[in-house]
Amino acid sequence: MNSYPSLSTVLTVAAVLAVPMAMTSPATLVLVSDVLSQRLRATGVSVSYYVATVIFGSFARFFSTLLIHMTGNANAPAFYIIGCGLLSLGGLAMVQETLGRRLKYATRIPFIWSRIGPSRRPQMNRTG
Numbered sequence: 001m002n003s004y005p006s007l008s009t010v011l012t013v014a015a016v017l018a019v020p021m022a023m024t025s026p027a028t029l030v031l032v033s034d035v036l037s038q039r040l041r042a043t044g045v046s047v048s049y050y051v052a053t054v055i056f057g058s059f060a061r062f063f064s065t066l067l068i069h070m071t072g073n074a075n076a077p078a079f080y081i082i083g084c085g086l087l088s089l090g091g092l093a094m095v096q097e098t099l100g101r102r103l104k105y106a107t108r109i110p111f112i113w114s115r116i117g118p119s120r121r122p123q124m125n126r127t128g
């Protein structure tokens with residue numbers, strides 16, 4: 001992008017980088033459903049997302065500037081991204097395989113439905 005600074009270059013690079021992101025997002029959702037029980041999924045996803053954003057996102061500028069000054073290379077922040085990716089792969093390697101195991105699902109009625117009388121609960125149409 002440094003050689004050809006134009007809008008079309010930026011859009012092309014963004015489109016090319018969006019393809020691997022689109023390929024990994026469904027796998028992430030499946031991993032979350034395997035690792036976390038149904039009761040903890042929303043909280044687990046939100047907490048892990050925001051903790052990772054705070055840790056890796058807030059220090060990204062600092063480490064990028066530090067790497068540029070240390071190496072003198074303007075492309076040195078890519079090493080920070082590679083390091084974050086390797087750290088993610090390390091965490092992924094610690095996840096246990098769930099193939100063949102029955103997933104744990106919550107069997108309790110959600111809190112909001114336990115406070116509403118049976119006549120006011122939404123009726124599920126279970127035909128078919």
